[in-house]
Amino acid sequence: MVQEAYINGVSTRKVDDLVQSMGMTGISKSQVSRLCSELDEQVQTFLERPLTGDWAYVWLDATYVKSRTDGRVVSRAIVVAVG
Numbered sequence: 463m464v465q466e467a468y469i470n471g472v473s474t475r476k477v478d479d480l481v482q483s484m485g486m487t488g489i490s491k492s493q494v495s496r497l498c499s500e501l502d503e504q505v506q507t508f509l510e511r512p513l514t515g516d517w518a519y520v521w522l523d524a525t526y527v528k529s530r531t532d533g534r535v536v537s538r539a540i541v542v543a544v545g
Contacts, residue, residue, distance in 0.1 A: 520545040 467477050477494045481487070521544045526537045 518545070 467480055472480060478489050478491075481489045522541065524539045524541045526539055528535050529538050530536075531538075
């Protein structure tokens with residue numbers, strides 16, 4: 463939960479308030495930093511993993527255009543998919 467809050471931008475100081483509001487014992491800034499540094503290590507390991515072999519993928523993108531529907535102009539998404 464602490465790492466989830468950190469990822470979502472909750473400051474280390476506010477994490478203590480969050481933890482206490484959930485009925486748990488408070489947590490210090492240094493404890494939050496230590497827990498989150500473990501997360502940073504896991505992310506770094508993931509980012510540096512070897513990418514070998516074939517990888518299937520789907521790339522999606524969209525743009526919005528105005529179009530006339532039932533006598534009025536509406537915004538519609540045009541989706542492009544490449545796989």
